[in-house]
Amino acid sequence: MPAAKPGAAPVAQLLRRSLHDDIADLLRDRIVEGKMPPGSFVDEAELVQSLGVSRTPIREALKVLAFEGLVTIFPNRGSYVARLAPEDARALIEVLAELEGFSAYLACQRLTEADLIVLRRLHEDMVAAFKKKNKLEYFNLNQNIHLKMVACARNEYLRETHRGYTSRLRRVRYLGTPTPEQWRGSVQEHEEILRALEARDADKARARVTSHVAGIWPQVEAVLLRESEAGDAVATPETAG
Known part of the structure; x- marks a missing residue:
């Protein structure tokens, strides 16, 4: 097998989705379907327990959703499902x-x-x-x-x-x-x-x-x-x- 080029990432690594992507998909679907209504608090502790993951991928997922305008993150006060006027x-x-x-x-x-x-x-x-x-x-x-x-x-x-x-x-x-x-x-x-x-x-x-x-x-x-x-x-x- 030929040696990989210096700095080249393995194909499997390039194709692998991250855990926070999967969590973002899950939360996005809940928001879209109305299971998490506008203004509702995103309980990170509950998500940690129900999903069996640490807070890190959850917070990364919330950053993705905040960028999409679906979640609003308030420093030191938590995350909420965004409202749309x-x-x-x-x-x-x-x-x-x-x-x-x-x-x-x-x-x-x-x-x-x-x-x-x-x-x-x-x-x-x-x-x-x-x-x-x-x-x-x-x-x-x-x-x-x-x-x-x-x-x-x-x-x-x-x-x-x-x-x-x-x-x-x-x-x-x-x-x-x-x-x-x-x-x-x-x-x-x-x-x-x-x-x-x-x-x-x-x-x-x-x-x-x-x-x-x-x-x-x-x-x-x-x-x-x-x-x-x-x-x-x-x-x-x-x-x-």
């Missing part, structure tokens, strides 16, 4: 719609046939989840389609900017409850977007994606209004006065 959500959606529309425009010029195969497979899996009424599976596949489309723009600055914005909306997008007609319409919009990408029609893809993303605002607004009306029994350092 309606006006902030609307502003984020406006920016996100333009970012994804521009990504679709660039993707039409830069994506490969292999990219299109992946997008078509993701879409078909998403349609299958829709038919099964499996909301979490549908949501995750939906998000993966959007992330893949942005990746196809082949612009890392755009990709990083998009990741930062979309993560802040992940929870309310999941908790939004579309009517059967709205859900069916969203699936149809995805089909139209995919066809525009396959045809490499940049202007149509951009218009379809921008309209599609902007259209999530009514559902997001409804979630935030429900949370506002219900109030929150948990006081964070921001609201405790």
